[in-house]
Structures are given as C-alpha cells and as structure tokens.
Amino acid sequence: MPEPLVQINDLVKTYETPAGPLSVLQGIDMEIGRGEFIALVGPSGGGKSTFLNMLTGIDRPTSGMVVVDGVDVSTTSERKLTRWRARNIGIVFQFFQLLPTLTVLENVMMPMDFARVHDRQERSDKAMTLLERFDVADQADKTPDLLSGGQQQRVAIARALANDPVLLVGDEPTGNLDHMSAAVVFETFYELRDQGQTVVIVTHDREVVQDVPTVLRLSDGLVDSTSLEAAAKRQTREQQATRLADL
Amino acid sequence: MFRSRWRKILRDVWARKSRSAMAATAIFVGVLGVVTLLSAGDLLTSQLKQDLREEDLPMQAVFVSAPGGADLDNAAYLDALGESPGVTRVEGRAVRPLAWKLPGDAEFDDGFILAAWEPFDEITIQPMRLSGEGRYPSTGQHEIAIERRMADKHGLGVGDQILLRTPGGDAGGDAWTITGLVFMPYPSFSAAAAAVPSDASMFATFEDAQALGGFVGFSTLYARYTDFPTAQEQSDSFFAAIAQETPYVAVYNYIDDPAESFFITQTAQITGMLSMLGIIAMVVAGLLVVNIVNSIVGEDKRQIGVMKSLGATRWDNFVIYAGIAITFGVIGTVPGVVIGSYLGALMAQAMDETLLTSIEGFSLSSSAILTGIVMGLAIPFLAAIVPVFLGTRVTILQAMTDVGISGDYGKSRWARAFNAVPLPTNTKQAVTNVMRKKGRLALTWLTLTLAAASFMGIFGMFVSINDKIGGLFDAFGYEIVVVPNERQDFEQVRGLILAGVPGVEAVDPGIGLAVELEDYVSPETDTSQLQMTGFDPAAGSMELDIVAGTAWADDPAREGIVLTRGVANALDKAPGDTVALVAQGQRAEIEVIGVASFAIDQGFMEWRTLARLVGSTNSQGEPAPTSMLIQLVNPDPTVEEVDDVIDELDEVLLSDGIAASHVNQIGVAEEIAQLITMFGSIFQIAAIVMAVIGAIGLLSTLSMSVFERLREIGIMRSIGAGSVTIASQFLTEGMLVGMSAWLVAVPLAYLIAGGLLASMEIEIEGVGFDPSALWIGLIGMIVITVLASLGPSLSAARKTVSEILRYQ
Structure with a gap:
C-alpha cells in the first residue's frame, strides 16, 4: 500500500427526512494511497456521491473522520476549506459544469484566479499546457457550448488539474457521455494515474471501470468487504510485479 | 484575478x-x-x-387703480405713505400696455411700458439693471430702453428706432430711439394681473411713460419695512393710508418675505x-x-x-x-x-x-x-x-x-384552506405558484402597486383640476376684460365700443379687487384678503351656480354678498347672516344673500354696491367700474378670434385717447389648461415610467418562474397539458399579481392625490380625485400585466417535453 493520502475512520452520514433518519454512510473505514486510482461503484442511492462530498469537504459527516493530506476536512472551517479545496482538490462533474460565458481557456484559468496563484501570463500559459495535454488546445478560444460532450469533459478535467491538486475526484464523470467519449475520458484518468495523480471516481457504470486497478462497491452505506479484499490483493500483486520488474 | x-x-x-x-x-x-x-x-x-436680491425685493406690493382725469400729486402721496408705521421706503411703479412695431412693419405688437417714479439710478425696490450696452433714457428726448430679451428676440440694439402707438397719437406710431438694453430680473404685473413678458418690456422715464401709456397714476406701490414681521403687522395700516392719503383704490396686494x-x-x-x-x-x-x-x-x-x-x-x-x-x-x-x-x-x-x-x-x-x-x-x-x-x-x-420544492409545501393552514376552494385545478396551481416565491413576488407587487397608485393618483387629481377649472370658466359669461389705465366714464366707453367694434354683443361693468373679510383666513395666502368681483346681475356677464339663498333672482340691484361655498363653510355663514368687510380702511357689515358653487374662494356683489364700498367713484362721486366685461356675438370664439376683437377694441380706445389692458378670457383658460397639462404630463411621465418598470419587473418575475418550473411544465406536458393550459397558468399568475396590486393601489391613489394637492397648495373647491382614473388604471393594469405575462406564457407554452426533461 503506498503512503496513504486519505484516511477515513468510521464515516457516518445520516440525513433527517420527514420519514425519519436516513443513514447513507454507515461507518466506512478505508485508506487511499498516493497515486491510487479508485473507482466506487454501486446502485443509485448507495451513498457514492455522499462519499465524494465527504472526501472533498463539500458536506460534513454526522460522525467519523476524513483526513486528506493531513487536513481533517470534517472539522476544518468552511472558509479554510474553500482555500484548501482550491489548491488541493480537483473535481470533475457529470454535466461538465463549465462556465458558459467564459472561453475554454478562461474556464481553465479560473481555479488559478480563485487560488490567486501565478500572474496572468503564467495562468494563461499553464492553462494552454493543460489544454494541449488533453488535446483540446485548438478549442481554447471557443465557448463550451461549441464543444462536444467528450471535449467539454476533457476541458473540465484540465480545469480540475489547474492547481495541481493532490486529489482528483470525479462524480459520474462519464455519465453524460457516449461509450467512445467515456473511453477517452478514462484513458485520460489512466494517464493521470500513471503520472502519479491520485484519482477517485464514482460511477454506476461497471463496464467503464473494468480496467481500473481498484474498484470498490458501495452499497447500503458500506463498502463491500469482498471488494476491499480484492482491491488489497490486487494491490499486493501489482506491488510484487513492480518489485520483480525492478529486480 | x-x-x-x-x-x-x-x-x-x-x-x-x-x-x-x-x-x-x-x-x-x-x-x-x-x-x-x-x-x-x-x-x-x-x-x-x-x-x-433679497435687499431689492419689496415686503409688500399693492396693486392700485388710479382715478381717471384726476390731477395727481404722486410725490406727495409717496411721501405720505412713507410715513406709515414701520415703512422705510415706498416706491411707485406703472406698468401699462404699449403697442409697438419695427419701422416698416404693418401691425403693432403688444408690449408693456414699465416706469418708476424715481429716476432710474435711484430705484431701490425691484430695480432694473443696464445690461452692458447704452444708458437709461432721458425725458423728452423720445428715448426708450428695452429689455435685453426683447432686443435678442427682435434683433434690436442701441440706436435702433421703434414705433410706439400712443393714445390719441399718430395711428402709424411715433419713432423712439433705443438708448439702452436693460435686464429686469424681477417679475412685473399689468393692471389685468398678468405677468409682463420680458421680451415685450420697454422702459422710459415716468413722464415719458405717462405720455406713452396715457396715464397719470401708478399701477403698483412697493413698500419695505424695518423688518418682515412689521410688514405683516402694518399691512392694514398701509391700506388705510392709501385710502386716506391718496385717491388710489387698493385692488390687491401681496406680502412676501424677501429672505424667502x-x-x-x-x-x-x-x-x-x-x-x-x-x-x-x-x-x-x-x-x-x-x-x-x-x-x-x-x-x-x-x-x-x-x-x-x-x-x-x-x-x-x-x-x-x-x-x-x-x-x-x-x-x-x-x-x-x-x-x-x-x-x-x-x-x-x-x-x-x-x-x-x-x-x-x-x-x-x-x-x-x-x-x-x-x-x-x-x-x-x-x-x-x-x-x-x-x-x-x-x-x-x-x-x-x-x-425540488420542500417536502412540507402545501401543508400550511393557508394551503389547506385554499385547496378547499372549488376552483379549476389550473387556477389553483396558478395561485399557489404565485405564493411560492413570496420575496420576489412582494417586490414585483410593490413596484406595480406604487406605479398604479402614482399613475391613478396623479391622473385622478389632474382630471379633477381640469374639470373644476373648466367649470370655473363656465361661470364667466364674457370673453374679454378691459381694464382702462385709469377709471373712465363707463357709459361713454361702452358707447364707443358698441359703436366702433364689430362682434361685440354687450359691455358690462365690472370691479375686481381684494377686500379684507373678518374672521376669514385665505388658504392660499394665509391672510384675510378675499378676492371680490362686482358685476351687473341683470346682465349675462356672470352665471353663478347659486346653491343656497336667492342672491339676485328677485332683485338684480339687491345689496349683499354671495360667498363661494368654501368661504361660507369656513366662516360657517348661510344666507341671512352678515359678514364684515374692510375696504379702504372702512368696515362695513354686509348680508350674505347667497352661496355659490365656485372653484376658488371669492365674494360676489352687485357692482355698484362694491364700488361704493371700496371708493371706486368718478369725479361726480358716482360708482365707477374698474373694468369692462365684454361679451361677443360669437358664443364660442377661438383665442385668435378674441384677439382680433381686442386689436380692434384697442384701436378704437387709443384713437379716443384711452389706454387699457385687456384679458382674453379664452386665452387665459387655454393657458391654464396648457399649464395644467404641462405639469400633468410631467407627473404622468414619471408615473408611466414606474408602470413600465413594474411591467418589466413582472416580466422578469414570470420569466424566472418559467425557468424555475421547467421540470413542472415538462411533467404537465407529459401528462397531457396543452399549450393553452400552460400559457393560461402564467397569464393567470400575472393577472393575479396585477389585480391585487391595483386593488391596493386604489386607496393609495386617493392618498397620493391628496398629498400632491396639499404639497402644491392647490385650494380649489371640489378638487380632489376623479374616480374615472381608477378605471383607466384598471384597464392600464390589465394591458400591462397581459403584455408582461404574454412573453413568459408563450415561452412556457412552446416548451416541449423532450427539450425540458432531456437534461433534468
């Protein structure tokens, strides 16, 4: 297991509803290592999106602890979380969520603006580099509505990586794409993983995650233990293979 | 960043x-x-x-009527009036009509000669100022100065000559040389109480002006006092001094604090x-x-x-x-x-x-x-x-x-009560939708309410004013008022006019002046002065609407006073009661013989009774009118037709050596109507702007509503709702907002009209709020709400299920 980036202890999230308390996460314990690529799968209402919200500090747990890169996001103030999120987390949404009145380049520059990093020229240069990396540089001056779904999602990934986050999360990042585009987006995630980026995605589409090294099943508010074991075995195999290769 | x-x-x-x-x-x-x-x-x-300039303004101005043919000692009168209690300075001024034209012009233009008893450089009250060019005119040199705006308007300058029409003089006019251009910042009023236009004002020495205007006496006396409270206290004693020390009759006065x-x-x-x-x-x-x-x-x-x-x-x-x-x-x-x-x-x-x-x-x-x-x-x-x-x-x-919408929506007491009302589902939905976004709704509703209330209040007030002013002029049976510069033999002038001016039906005697009415406080001036009109009840010059008492129905020569309803109510007087009038320093008790419905506070008397009361008599001591009321043969003349008669009238009188001011009653009515329309229009524009802004607000609110309820529209469409159903729901919402705003705007409109009348100090009997404004407001509101709702309604109706739900 690589050095853990994320540590989750006894994570519980319960919503109060007119019909009574609804427990969406029921005591999850897990660790995510640096450079890992994890896919969370499971049925609708299984708590996948809630889990991601806990991970990114968008929502707070009812109990338990979430520590990301040494920061306890479950107790940090909202103001600090905003700054922390700007520099440490990249989020990719299902519906891309690009700002429609800004150009593709400006969309990618925006997180750097908010994080107040780099000067204007550096932001622009870095945004262009990211767009080139994801093969959408030729669309830089267009507004998002002129791009295909796959292109928009690649721009969204570029935007999510603008501040070199330690953790990239995707909430159904291919849920609004056709298979071809979805495959391209996952290729991008694999490349990122290969470059050492930690990636966590949630999806209900098992087909697209068949090549993801670690696939966890989230059901009824708990991570399926068999999937955790399988993940551990798979990781061990990969580490052994790596050591053998090194020899 | x-x-x-x-x-x-x-x-x-x-x-x-x-x-x-x-x-x-x-x-x-x-x-x-x-x-x-x-x-x-x-x-x-x-x-x-x-x-x-504060130091140049009078504290009291008294408009006077001068006796005809009298040998006046104006210097002595001014000295005597200067001795009145508290007075520090008295100056006499004459403002008289004077026809003029450019050499070569066929017809004379109306103008005014303004002259002060004091030499030009010694005038201290409302002085004119030389406007850079030339000098003041000298006596006996056929020299005149003109107001710079008259010079600008007609392209005149120092050294130019103009022709002036003098009473009894050459019908072609006498040539006078312009020696200077003058700036007269202070307003001047003619004997007919009209403001003298600056671009028709000429200035001469008093002696020359007397010859030019055919008069000997003043038209206005200005007085300054040690301070303004003294002016207020001693106003009556100044009036008494005019009656006792001079042959002038005080017609009207105003007291004004120069500091304000x-x-x-x-x-x-x-x-x-x-x-x-x-x-x-x-x-x-x-x-x-x-x-x-x-x-x-x-x-x-x-x-x-x-x-x-x-x-x-x-x-x-x-x-x-x-x-x-x-x-x-x-x-x-x-x-x-x-x-x-x-x-x-x-x-x-x-x-x-x-x-x-x-x-x-x-x-x-x-x-x-x-x-x-x-x-x-x-x-x-x-x-x-x-x-x-x-x-x-x-x-x-x-x-x-x-x-989505919170889970407890529709569970409130209001919602449960409303659900019990037997209304079509579509209407119910519209009503409940209106109530969803209360904050946003409140803003739109408030805007529309304010706009509707302002529009209706302003419109209702001006319709009412127009109506009452129109009624006021209906009471006048004459079209022209002639005010000779000095009192003339009435029968002689009447004969001249009837014989020499075509189109004149009748010439009746008239007196117009202010008297002091005990216990009365004028809502306009806060003084006890009441405007009095003396006329011949046997003639058709006044057609009063008598609402109490018999007035002159049985005896046209009956002595007594008819009060307007506002005055009678203020004094709590009815026919048979008496009121005390003070005129020319003399107090007299007069019987109230009738109460008339009339827009402005006034008193009416048989003209001889009033003339005797105020001392308006001829050299034989017989009552003499101060004005002549002329009825034309044409019962419905235009302003221009009346002006034509005035031109002929002027010519006949000037040929006989009589100079006079004239009032074109039709023109005055039209000017007042235009003035009311002008102010009304400005107010209306402001109200309409608000209405437009309100409509835009409603449009914006409904557009937002369409946007927010796209999913709901899609679901309704998917279960069979047609375009008409969808559109009618948004139209109903708009109408509900508009109609509720109108309902609340109704009482507000009354308050706004009352507030505007009070702030403008309009005290006209019967003026208030014309309810027809409410219906016009209602129609306007319906139009505005339909127009504002139409766009969002059609937009909602055009949405298809697939385009709405595709991305939901």
Whole structure:
C-alpha cells in the first residue's frame, strides 16, 4: 500500500427526512494511497456521491473522520476549506459544469484566479499546457457550448488539474457521455494515474471501470468487504510485479 | 484575478442581453428622470437666487387703480405713505400696455411700458439693471430702453428706432430711439394681473411713460419695512393710508418675505416635487434590479456552486454578481446623466418664463450630475446586496443538488384552506405558484402597486383640476376684460365700443379687487384678503351656480354678498347672516344673500354696491367700474378670434385717447389648461415610467418562474397539458399579481392625490380625485400585466417535453 493520502475512520452520514433518519454512510473505514486510482461503484442511492462530498469537504459527516493530506476536512472551517479545496482538490462533474460565458481557456484559468496563484501570463500559459495535454488546445478560444460532450469533459478535467491538486475526484464523470467519449475520458484518468495523480471516481457504470486497478462497491452505506479484499490483493500483486520488474 | 472576474461579469451581462437591457433601461430612465428634473430645478432656483436680491425685493406690493382725469400729486402721496408705521421706503411703479412695431412693419405688437417714479439710478425696490450696452433714457428726448430679451428676440440694439402707438397719437406710431438694453430680473404685473413678458418690456422715464401709456397714476406701490414681521403687522395700516392719503383704490396686494421669496420657494417647491418623482422612479428601478439580480443569482445557483468547488470564496462570488448589478448601473447611468443634463437645461429654458426667470445659454448642474451618478451606481449596488448576499450563501452541495420544492409545501393552514376552494385545478396551481416565491413576488407587487397608485393618483387629481377649472370658466359669461389705465366714464366707453367694434354683443361693468373679510383666513395666502368681483346681475356677464339663498333672482340691484361655498363653510355663514368687510380702511357689515358653487374662494356683489364700498367713484362721486366685461356675438370664439376683437377694441380706445389692458378670457383658460397639462404630463411621465418598470419587473418575475418550473411544465406536458393550459397558468399568475396590486393601489391613489394637492397648495373647491382614473388604471393594469405575462406564457407554452426533461 503506498503512503496513504486519505484516511477515513468510521464515516457516518445520516440525513433527517420527514420519514425519519436516513443513514447513507454507515461507518466506512478505508485508506487511499498516493497515486491510487479508485473507482466506487454501486446502485443509485448507495451513498457514492455522499462519499465524494465527504472526501472533498463539500458536506460534513454526522460522525467519523476524513483526513486528506493531513487536513481533517470534517472539522476544518468552511472558509479554510474553500482555500484548501482550491489548491488541493480537483473535481470533475457529470454535466461538465463549465462556465458558459467564459472561453475554454478562461474556464481553465479560473481555479488559478480563485487560488490567486501565478500572474496572468503564467495562468494563461499553464492553462494552454493543460489544454494541449488533453488535446483540446485548438478549442481554447471557443465557448463550451461549441464543444462536444467528450471535449467539454476533457476541458473540465484540465480545469480540475489547474492547481495541481493532490486529489482528483470525479462524480459520474462519464455519465453524460457516449461509450467512445467515456473511453477517452478514462484513458485520460489512466494517464493521470500513471503520472502519479491520485484519482477517485464514482460511477454506476461497471463496464467503464473494468480496467481500473481498484474498484470498490458501495452499497447500503458500506463498502463491500469482498471488494476491499480484492482491491488489497490486487494491490499486493501489482506491488510484487513492480518489485520483480525492478529486480 | 480582477480581470478574470470582470470578464465573467461583462460576459454574463452580454449573455443575458434582454434582461441586462431591461435593468439598464430601468436605471437609465430613473437616472434620466433624476438628472433632468434635478438639473432643471437647480438651474432655475440658482438663477432666481442669483437674480432676485433679497435687499431689492419689496415686503409688500399693492396693486392700485388710479382715478381717471384726476390731477395727481404722486410725490406727495409717496411721501405720505412713507410715513406709515414701520415703512422705510415706498416706491411707485406703472406698468401699462404699449403697442409697438419695427419701422416698416404693418401691425403693432403688444408690449408693456414699465416706469418708476424715481429716476432710474435711484430705484431701490425691484430695480432694473443696464445690461452692458447704452444708458437709461432721458425725458423728452423720445428715448426708450428695452429689455435685453426683447432686443435678442427682435434683433434690436442701441440706436435702433421703434414705433410706439400712443393714445390719441399718430395711428402709424411715433419713432423712439433705443438708448439702452436693460435686464429686469424681477417679475412685473399689468393692471389685468398678468405677468409682463420680458421680451415685450420697454422702459422710459415716468413722464415719458405717462405720455406713452396715457396715464397719470401708478399701477403698483412697493413698500419695505424695518423688518418682515412689521410688514405683516402694518399691512392694514398701509391700506388705510392709501385710502386716506391718496385717491388710489387698493385692488390687491401681496406680502412676501424677501429672505424667502415666494418666487424662489415656489420654483423650488415645484421642481423639488418633480425631483421627488424622479427619485421615486429611480428607487422603483432599484426594485427591478433586485428582481433581475435575484433571478440571475437563482439561475446561476449551479455556477456559484461550481465556482465554489473551484476555490471561489463567497466574496469572489459576491464581487462577480454585485459587479453585474454595478455594470447595469454604469450602462444606464452614463447615457442617463449625459442626456438628462441636456434635457434638464432644455427644460429649465422651457420653464423659465413660466417661473418668471431667464435661463440663458447651456448650463450644467453639477449637483444634479453628481446625484445622478451616485444614485445610478449606488441604487443598483444596494439593490443587489441582499439577493447577492443570499444567493451566494448557497453551498456547493445545495447548488449541485436539486432537491425540488420542500417536502412540507402545501401543508400550511393557508394551503389547506385554499385547496378547499372549488376552483379549476389550473387556477389553483396558478395561485399557489404565485405564493411560492413570496420575496420576489412582494417586490414585483410593490413596484406595480406604487406605479398604479402614482399613475391613478396623479391622473385622478389632474382630471379633477381640469374639470373644476373648466367649470370655473363656465361661470364667466364674457370673453374679454378691459381694464382702462385709469377709471373712465363707463357709459361713454361702452358707447364707443358698441359703436366702433364689430362682434361685440354687450359691455358690462365690472370691479375686481381684494377686500379684507373678518374672521376669514385665505388658504392660499394665509391672510384675510378675499378676492371680490362686482358685476351687473341683470346682465349675462356672470352665471353663478347659486346653491343656497336667492342672491339676485328677485332683485338684480339687491345689496349683499354671495360667498363661494368654501368661504361660507369656513366662516360657517348661510344666507341671512352678515359678514364684515374692510375696504379702504372702512368696515362695513354686509348680508350674505347667497352661496355659490365656485372653484376658488371669492365674494360676489352687485357692482355698484362694491364700488361704493371700496371708493371706486368718478369725479361726480358716482360708482365707477374698474373694468369692462365684454361679451361677443360669437358664443364660442377661438383665442385668435378674441384677439382680433381686442386689436380692434384697442384701436378704437387709443384713437379716443384711452389706454387699457385687456384679458382674453379664452386665452387665459387655454393657458391654464396648457399649464395644467404641462405639469400633468410631467407627473404622468414619471408615473408611466414606474408602470413600465413594474411591467418589466413582472416580466422578469414570470420569466424566472418559467425557468424555475421547467421540470413542472415538462411533467404537465407529459401528462397531457396543452399549450393553452400552460400559457393560461402564467397569464393567470400575472393577472393575479396585477389585480391585487391595483386593488391596493386604489386607496393609495386617493392618498397620493391628496398629498400632491396639499404639497402644491392647490385650494380649489371640489378638487380632489376623479374616480374615472381608477378605471383607466384598471384597464392600464390589465394591458400591462397581459403584455408582461404574454412573453413568459408563450415561452412556457412552446416548451416541449423532450427539450425540458432531456437534461433534468
């Protein structure tokens, strides 16, 4: 297991509803290592999106602890979380969520603006580099509505990586794409993983995650233990293979 | 960083072109109104303050009627009046009509000669000033000075000659040389109580003016006192002194505190009121901005969440969305200030003659510009604070999760009660939808209510004023009033006119002056002076609407007074009671013989009775009228036809050596109607602006409603709702808002009309609020709400199930 980036202890999230308390996460314990690529799968209402919200500090747990890169996001103030999120987390949404009145380049520059990093020229240069990396540089001056779904999602990934986050999360990042585009987006995630980026995605589409090294099943508010074991075995195999290769 | 935010702000403003245009237009109209009206007011009052010097203004002005043919010792009269208690200075002035023309012109123009008893350089009360060129005229040299505006209008200068028509003189006119151009900042009034136009004012020495105008006496006496309270206290003793020490008859007077000149305060009051309307329009524009920003923030909820997820703080979002509001402000303010400044200057120039001043050249009001800029930027910003503050409070979770309408919706007591009402489902849905967004609804509703109330209040008030003023003129059975410069033998003049002027049906005697009525306080002047009209009840010159008593029905020569209803009510007098009048220092008790319905407080008497009371007699001591009331053969003449008769009348009288002032009653009625229409139009424009802003607000609210309920529309469509059903729901919503706003606006309209009447100090009997305004307001409201609802309704009706639900 690589050095853990994320540590989750006894994570519980319960919503109060007119019909009574609804427990969406029921005591999850897990660790995510640096450079890992994890896919969370499971049925609708299984708590996948809630889990991601806990991970990114968008929502707070009812109990338990979430520590990301040494920061306890479950107790940090909202103001600090905003700054922390700007520099440490990249989020990719299902519906891309690009700002429609800004150009593709400006969309990618925006997180750097908010994080107040780099000067204007550096932001622009870095945004262009990211767009080139994801093969959408030729669309830089267009507004998002002129791009295909796959292109928009690649721009969204570029935007999510603008501040070199330690953790990239995707909430159904291919849920609004056709298979071809979805495959391209996952290729991008694999490349990122290969470059050492930690990636966590949630999806209900098992087909697209068949090549993801670690696939966890989230059901009824708990991570399926068999999937955790399988993940551990798979990781061990990969580490052994790596050591053998090194020899 | 700042540049990125501004890029988003500008792109968002551009992306929502129609809504941005609405907000910017509303701000533009508000700023335009504020700057135009404030500029005009500021320029006019500044000019008046600059022109009217406190130390030059009289504290009391008494308009007098001079006896005809008398040998007057004006110097002695002024000396005697100067001895009156508290008086520090008395000056005599004559303002008389004088026909003039340029050499070569065929016809004479109407003009006025203004002359002071004192030499030009010794005049201390309301002095004229040499306007750079020439000198004052000298006596006996056929020299005259003219007002600079008359010179400008006719291209005249020093050394030019004009022809003046003197009573009994050459019908072609005598040549007089212009020696100087004069600026006369103070208003002057003719014997017929009309303001003398500056561009027809000529000045001569008193002796020359007497020859030119065919008079010997003064038309106005000005007095200054040790202080203004003394002037108020000693006003009556000055009147008594005029009666005892001079042969003049005091016709009317006014007392005015030079430190708070009526002319300045009146102008400030009128323009201030107009400015208030401008500011209200601006505030209403702010309400629209609240609505639009609210809708933008609502629409952009998800974008706000995305930006927060990218690291934007609440402040970052606040700057962006408040920046959008400020951008609306900038877009509306810049043209509003530029055009408003220009229109304000034009408006000041257009109103200067009415408000008895003169604005020359193009001037800017820095205070109006500053106010416009501050309001244009501050109001949208302030209007945006709350919606932006609330809108940007949204968390990423709330922004990215659509939880729909809260689960307890429809469980309130109101909802349960309403559900029990047997209404069509579609109507019920419209009503409940209206109640969903109460904050936004309240703003739109408030805007519409204010607009409807202002429109109906203003409209109702002006319809009522027009109606009453029209009724007032209906009481006059004559078309022309002739006021000879000095009292003449009535029968002789009547004979002259009837014989020499075609189109004249009758010439009747008349007296118009003010007397003191004990226990009466004039609502307009706060004094006990009451305007009296003496006429011949046997003739048709007055057609009073007698509502109590018999007046002169049985005896046209009956002595007694007819009071207007307002005066009778104020004094609690009825026919058979007596009232005490003080005229020329003499007190007399007069029986009230009737009460008349008449718009303005007045008293009416048989003319001989009044003439004897006020001492208006001829050299034989017999009653002499101060004016002649002329009825024309044509029962419904135009202003121009009456003017033609006046020209012939003037010629006949001047040929016989009689100079006189004339009043074209039809012209006066038309001028008053135009004045009312002008002020009414300004108020109406302000009200209509508010109505338009209200309509835009409703349009914006309903558009937001369509946007927010896309899913609901899609679901309704998917279960069979047709376009008409969908459209009618939004139309019903708009109508509900509009009709409820109208209902509340009805009592408010009455209050606004009352408030405006009180602030304008309009005291006309029966003037209040014409209810027809309510129905016009209702029709207007229906039109506005239908128009404002139509766009969103059609937009909602056009949505297809697939395009709505595809991305939900």
